[in-house]
Amino acid sequence: MRRTYAKFVSLALIACMAIVLAACGNSSSNNNDSTATGANDSKTGATANATNESTNDSTKDTASSADKPAEPVTLTLNAQYSAPDEKLSLDYAIAKIKEVLPNVTLEIQPANADDGTQKLKVQAATGDLPDIFGVTPEIIDLFNKSGDIVQLDGNPDIEDFKSKVSPGMIDSELMYKGHIYALPIFGSFSVVWYYNKDVFAANNVKVPTNYDELTAAVKAFTAKGIVPVAMFAKEPWPIGAYLDSFIMRTNPGSTSDFSNGVAKASDPGYKEGIEKAAALIKLGIFQKGATSTDYDSARAIFNSGKAAMLINGDWETPDGITAIGADKLGILNYYPGADAGKEDVNKYAMAGGGGVGGYALSAKTKDKALGMKVLALLAYYQGEGRYVKGGHTDVIIKTDGLTPENPLPEITKALAADQSNFIYKSNFNHSLPSAFSKPFGEYLQNLVAGQSADKFISDTDKLIASLKK
Amino acid sequence: MKHGMASRSAVLIFTLPAILLFTVFVMYPLAQTFYRSFFDWDGLTPGTFIFLDNFKEILHDPIFYTSLYNGLFFAVILTIFQFVLGSFLAFALYDHKIFGKKLLRISYFIPVILSVTVVCQLWMSIYSSQYGLLNKIFESIGISYRQDWLSDSHLAIFAVISVAGWQSMGFMFALIYTAIKSVPEHYFEAAKLEGATKFQIHTKITIPLLAETYRMCLMFSVVGGLNAYGQVVLMTNGGPGTSTATLTFAMFRSAYSLDRFGYGCATAVMLVLECLICILIINKLVARERITF
Numbered sequence: 159m160r161r162t163y164a165k166f167v168s169l170a171l172i173a174c175m176a177i178v179l180a181a182c183g184n185s186s187s188n189n190n191d192s193t194a195t196g197a198n199d200s201k202t203g204a205t206a207n208a209t210n211e212s213t214n215d216s217t218k219d220t221a222s223s224a225d226k227p228a229e230p231v232t233l234t235l236n237a238q239y240s241a242p243d244e245k246l247s248l249d250y251a252i253a254k255i256k257e258v259l260p261n262v263t264l265e266i267q268p269a270n271a272d273d274g275t276q277k278l279k280v281q282a283a284t285g286d287l288p289d290i291f292g293v294t295p296e297i298i299d300l301f302n303k304s305g306d307i308v309q310l311d312g313n314p315d316i317e318d319f320k321s322k323v324s325p326g327m328i329d330s331e332l333m334y335k336g337h338i339y340a341l342p343i344f345g346s347f348s349v350v351w352y353y354n355k356d357v358f359a360a361n362n363v364k365v366p367t368n369y370d371e372l373t374a375a376v377k378a379f380t381a382k383g384i385v386p387v388a389m390f391a392k393e394p395w396p397i398g399a400y401l402d403s404f405i406m407r408t409n410p411g412s413t414s415d416f417s418n419g420v421a422k423a424s425d426p427g428y429k430e431g432i433e434k435a436a437a438l439i440k441l442g443i444f445q446k447g448a449t450s451t452d453y454d455s456a457r458a459i460f461n462s463g464k465a466a467m468l469i470n471g472d473w474e475t476p477d478g479i480t481a482i483g484a485d486k487l488g489i490l491n492y493y494p495g496a497d498a499g500k501e502d503v504n505k506y507a508m509a510g511g512g513g514v515g516g517y518a519l520s521a522k523t524k525d526k527a528l529g530m531k532v533l534a535l536l537a538y539y540q541g542e543g544r545y546v547k548g549g550h551t552d553v554i555i556k557t558d559g560l561t562p563e564n565p566l567p568e569i570t571k572a573l574a575a576d577q578s579n580f581i582y583k584s585n586f587n588h589s590l591p592s593a594f595s596k597p598f599g600e601y602l603q604n605l606v607a608g609q610s611a612d613k614f615i616s617d618t619d620k621l622i623a624s625l626k627k
Numbered sequence: 628m629k630h631g632m633a634s635r636s637a638v639l640i641f642t643l644p645a646i647l648l649f650t651v652f653v654m655y656p657l658a659q660t661f662y663r664s665f666f667d668w669d670g671l672t673p674g675t676f677i678f679l680d681n682f683k684e685i686l687h688d689p690i691f692y693t694s695l696y697n698g699l700f701f702a703v704i705l706t707i708f709q710f711v712l713g714s715f716l717a718f719a720l721y722d723h724k725i726f727g728k729k730l731l732r733i734s735y736f737i738p739v740i741l742s743v744t745v746v747c748q749l750w751m752s753i754y755s756s757q758y759g760l761l762n763k764i765f766e767s768i769g770i771s772y773r774q775d776w777l778s779d780s781h782l783a784i785f786a787v788i789s790v791a792g793w794q795s796m797g798f799m800f801a802l803i804y805t806a807i808k809s810v811p812e813h814y815f816e817a818a819k820l821e822g823a824t825k826f827q828i829h830t831k832i833t834i835p836l837l838a839e840t841y842r843m844c845l846m847f848s849v850v851g852g853l854n855a856y857g858q859v860v861l862m863t864n865g866g867p868g869t870s871t872a873t874l875t876f877a878m879f880r881s882a883y884s885l886d887r888f889g890y891g892c893a894t895a896v897m898l899v900l901e902c903l904i905c906i907l908i909i910n911k912l913v914a915r916e917r918i919t920f
Contacts, residue, residue: 276883283670300886304671391778392864447756449867450777459757596884600868607780607867 228261231525233532234288236278237517239268240454243477243548247343250543255535262532264290275588282306289523290533294515294589298339301518308519308526310338310533319534327554334514341537342516343544344552346582347471348573349399349510351490352478357384357466366494368501369404369434373441379466380442388465389444390456391606394599395587396469401602402509402584403469404495405431410504412584414511416618417594419626423618434495436611449603457481471510475570476548489569506576511585551577597621657899663892670888681893690869691894694877698901701788701873702852708792709848710841713799718829721807732804736797743794747861750790751777754862780870783863787871791858795851799844806840807833838914845913849905853898874898 238244252264267288270277275297281287287306301307310316319341323332331342358365358375361382366372379386391397402412409427411420421428445451445459460468461481467490468474478487492505517537523529541553542560549562551574566574587595587602598621605614664681668674685691716735720728738746753760754776765772776786810833818828834841856875859865865872865880872880874894882891 279670279883279886300669300671303669306671392866445757446773446775447754447778450751450754450863464757592885596880600866603866604780604868604870607778607870609780609868 228259230261230263231528232263232265233290233523233529234267235264235536236267236269236288236291238292239266241477242480243473243550246547247540247543250547251536251539254539254542255532258535259528259532262528264532264536285522287520287522289520289529290517290536291520292516293340293518295334295513296589296592298334298514298518302339306521307339308521308523308529310341310519310530313527313530313534315531315534316341319538322538322555324554324556331512331514331516331554340514340516340518341533342512342514342554343537343541344473344512344550345554346512346580347473347510347552347586348508348577348580348582349396349402349469350472350573351387351403351493352460352468352470352474353488353490354460354463354466354482355486355488356482357463361466363466365488365490367491368494368496368498370498372494373438375466376438376441376443385445385459385465386443387467387469388451388456388459389448389469389606390451390453391444391448391603392450392452393588394595394602397602397606398587398599399509399584400469401432401435401605403493404435406507406509406584407431407493407496407500407504410507410581410583412507412509413587413598414583414585414590416598416622417590417625419622422622423615429615431495432615433611436605436614439606439608444606448606472552472570472573473550475567475573476550479567484567484569487569489573504581506579506581508580508582509584511582511589513585513589515589594621594625660892660895660899663889664896666889666892667887668889668892669886670882674889677889681890682896684890685893685897690872690877690880691874691897693869694872694874694894695901697784697871698853698855698873698875698898700784701791701855702849702905704785704788705792705795705852705855706845706848708788709796709799710844712792712796713803713844716796716800717804717807718833720804722825735800738794739797739801741794743857744861746790746794747858750786750793751862754786777863778867780867783867783871787855787858787862788852790862791851791855794858795848799848802840802844803837806837810836836918839918842909842914845909846906849909850902853902853905874901 237248239248248266252266255262255264269292275294278287278291278293278297279300282301282304293301293307298307302309316338320328320332320338324345327345331345332338334340353365361378361384363375363378364371366375376386387400389396389400398413405428406412408430411428415421415428416423423429423432445456445465448456451459456465456468457470457474457477459465461478463482468478472489475487475489492501493507493509496503496505517533519526519529519533538555541555544550545553545555545557545560546562549564549566549570551557551566551570587599589595590598598618601614601617601621604617605611663674665676665678666674667677667680716731719725720731725731752758756762756773756775756778759776761776762773774782777783814832814836815828818832823831853873854875855873856879859871859873859876860879863871865876869877875898878891878894878898880891881894882888
């Protein structure tokens with residue numbers, strides 16, 4: 159009985175081993191196949207390319223395997239996909255990619271509007287990065303060091319994309335430390351002060367052109383229970399841009415100078431700007447609860463007519479027009495932070511800026527050749543969608559031959575006309591090194607929460623000094 | 628002898644899975660956290676051994692002290708909130724004359740089963756300075772007490788703690804209520820025969836007999852307060868500035884916002900030590916004698 163039992167168990171174990179080994183063998187063979195696919199130019203990509211020769215130049219050299227049907231491929235994409243404007247351009251790009259590569263499906267993982275980089279860092283640490291994701295220079299440095307990002311130089315699809323980029327933007331927006339790590343959609347953004355013409359007219363308030371007029375407008379609106387400026391101070395960058403609106407009118411530099419130790423908050427010009435900004439905060443320029451107000455909520459306050467002004471990037475224009483109408487939405491010609499009579503000083507200095515960033519490819523993506531092809535198509539077509547569908551002029555690609563579906567709004571045209579005069583000496587808080595931007599963002603929130611300008615200046619100076627060590 | 632060995636083997640066999648799971652999911656990460664706290668590490672690359680430098684830096688970091696204070700404050704207020712309200716409701720519901728006991732019991736427990744995200748969204752809209760219910764209530768009864776609940780550096784921590792207390796109070800209520808129900812009825816009957824009032828019965832009999840339950844509740848609320856994170860990150864993200872940061876939040880901030888995982892691990896070690904000290908003190912001082920009915 160015992161022997162029979164032993165034999166039975168032995169046979170069962172041998173059978174299990176055989177099944178396991180067979181499964182391993184099969185898996186290994188699959189791996190080899192997929193490795194070969196990845197190492198050479200992907201069969202799936204090549205097939206898809208060949209079927210779309212007429213629509214994409216980069217497909218011409220890979221038509222040999224067109225007779226074999228392409229296997230379906232799903233790539234994960236971490237991208238901004240919450241505002242209507244973001245959805246419009248990304249949906250456009252995905253539809254275009256589907257035409258070129260019908261076998262490729264892009265699965266969107268919407269990025270957090272507040273701080274998407276945290277999620278990416280966790281995903282990198284757990285080896286779970288999406289195939290394609292949006293990056294900042296800081297993330298490029300971090301992931302390049304850890305080997306989580308693909309260097310894109312030399313790939314024909316990437317070179318093809320590069321040839322479609324406006325020449326003036328290649329060095330400033332595409333190349334980073336001599337290499338290409340990410341493909342951007344847009345160039346420099348301008349942070350502008352939008353205003354609701356109706357709200358100003360209905361309350362008989364003059365649209366401000368200098369600090370005195372702005373102070374008068376803030377007093378007039380707060381007295382009538384209207385929010386002078388809707389602010390989403392849950393994120394630090396709009397507060398930084400607000401501060402820059404004052405600093406840059408008296409000083410060619412900006413808060414970005416603090417991050418690299420070029421200037422201190424207590425330096426002349428900077429200090430006055432901070433004090434002006436803080437004085438208006440005390441007067442109630444922002445709505446109550448600004449530091450817990452997010453992007454969408456602040457826009458809703460402005461769009462509903464409960465706020466007279468909104469500080470945001472110029473990407474807001476199409477959504478703003480949709481919400482309140484082209485005839486009601488205005489942009490202040492320049493920041494109203496200058497003293498009376500000095501309105502023309504530094505009037506083209508703009509908060510915002512741009513720089514390197516955009517979509518990058520994970521080093522762990524299975525088929526890098528296909529990944530780069532999709533990356534190039536995505537960056538190009540999202541830029542095209544942004545211009546054609548959204549009417550944005552801030553795209554990095556050449557727009558010759560492209561026509562926006564709707565005529566460009568007058569305020570966009572006016573902004574675009576001044577574009578060549580604009581001087582960008584600032585940057586978004588989240589684009590600065592995190593060792594500076596995180597604590598500085600917290601100080602900015604403290605300022606909005608009512609902390610004194612002196613405390614803000616002393617905290618910032620201490621931070622600058624600590625980073626110099 | 629043989630029986631003893633077999634018993635030991637059985638104990639080993641039955642406890643091994645639990646020990647293995649505990650080691651893999653608790654002890655190993657804890658050991659890793661201690662080990663990594665000695666490194667200058669960004670979470671992705673190998674890192675550099677710097678021994679105690681992270682701890683030296685923590686002792687000079689103002690956010691550490693803000694977080695330490697907030698955590699302790701959180702624990703104290705949460706404990707008072709949960710103990711006082713939880714006990715009051717449990718004692719009130721134990722009274723036989725209360726109508727609709729089942730409905731009340733369920734409604735007190737509902738916040739516990741709600742997701743922290745849902746609860747925070749709900750309270751954020753109640754706290755909203757612009758359209759919030761709380762300010763509207765003050766307005767409607769003619770009190771000009773409109774507050775910037777979540778954006779005021781001093782008020783925000785109270786607002787967050789209240790939400791945490793509101794959500795977890797039902798759990799404490801359930802524990803205390805169950806413990807009261809487990810006290811033999813004849814103790815109360817004897818007291819009644821002796822002419823004791825309800826207040827006297829609860830203060831002289833019920834509460835002393837619940838000492839062990841209260842010790843457990845105390846541990847839960849103190850550790851829960853020190854570890855507070857969900858409500859903080861969802862409602863204020865530690866702000867305005869760092870005014871509502873707790874040690875757990877500071878740990879996350881260092882690791883994921885500043886890419887300083889080594890420093891974040893050192894903060895976590897401080898948090899673990901803080902919790903251990905609090906538990907040791909509670910065990911040493913509260914309900915040391917075992918109560919049997």
